[in-house]
Amino acid sequence: MTVTQHESPTVVADDGVRLWAARSGSGDPLVLCHGGPGLWDYFEDVAGMLGDLATVVRWDQRGCGRSERCAGPWTSERFVADLDAVRRHFGLDRMALLGHSWGAQLALSHALAHPERVSSLVYVSGTGIGPDSDWFGTFRENLLARLGERPERLARWRELTGRPHLSEGEERERAVLQWSADYPDRERALEHAGRLADPWLGINTECSRALNDERRRNWGTPGLYDACTSLDVPVLIVDGERDPRPRSAVDSLERALPRVRRATLPEAGHAPWVEDPKGFREAVAAALRPRG
Structure with a gap:
């Protein structure tokens, strides 16, 4: 498959909700799943980085970013169905999936539901298949420690976090401050986080809350572990060693999967393609390479 220019087709889910998507590059298909939940596709740089390796499909998840605003439903089952609608729209029998953060959970959920439709899975900066207690407390400590390196930033983040209502500008400011903790390069952390927020498309907080609540109820179960063993x-797990979310949380997933490799990038954080683009590209290229 070869695509010579960027496209922005509209994908229609099976319940009629319209999803924004874009396709670029050439080669076998690779579908990207952005994080959040409640955010939008921020993978333009990644699509450019991988465009000579694969035909890259990006999309905004239901009710988020450039996709149609809707009332949900906000469930993993619904989002898996939406991802499969993206696959069908582009006429893909099988696809490689790359998911980041919450998107790694979504990509894994799709692979578990439809393994025959997934050629490979690249699981980037996820938090494993255990309960939130495996990682969230440490993440919170690391978040506060990194923001605390600049006390005025921590104070401002706490001020904004404590307000019941924020303007659009304040919402963006709070997000950029929080996202800056994901980057170990502290001198450029605000710059990197600001790029993620440009353009600012607004966080779907209802979506985020519902899907995070669902994860807390359903993740960390013996049934999920057993499903992963089959x-x-x-699967390639990609970690940034300096991600504030402890990488040990992903050990549960690595133990469960029968066909898994792991690439850890020592100088990278939660968005490893930003701080180690060469290492990230090499890891993904190996995962996409056909095996003899």
Whole structure:
């Protein structure tokens, strides 16, 4: 498959909700799943980085970013169905999936539901399949420690976090401050986080709250672990060693998967393609390379 220019087709889910999508590059298909939940696709740089390796499909998840605003439903099952609608729209029998953060959970959920439709899975900066207690407390401590390196930033973040209502500008400011903790390069952390927020498309907080609540109820179960032990799909786990979310949380997923490799980038944080683009590209290229 070869695509010579960027496209922005509209994907229609099976319940009629319209989803924004874009396709670029050439080669076998790779579908990207952005994080959040409640955010939008921020993978333009990644699509450019991988465009000579794959035909890259990006999309905004239901009710988020450039996709149609709707009333949900906000469930993993619904989002898996939406991802499969993206696959069908582009006429893909099988696809490689790359998911980041919450998107890694979504991509894994799709692979578990439809393993025959997934050629490989690249699981980037996820938090594993255990309960939130495996990682959230440490993440919170690391978040506060990194923001606390600049006390005025921590104070401003706490001020904004404590307000019941924020303007659009304040919402963006709070998000950029929080996202800056994801980057170990502290001198450029605000710059990197600001790029993620440009353009600012607004966080769907209802979506975020519902899907995070669902994860807290359903993740960390023996049934999920058992399902992962039967997943006959090659998986690459990509970690930034300096991600404030403890990488040990992902050990549970690595133990469960029968066909798994892991690439840890020592100088990278939660968005490893930003701080180690060469290492990230090499890791993904290896995952996409056909095996003899």
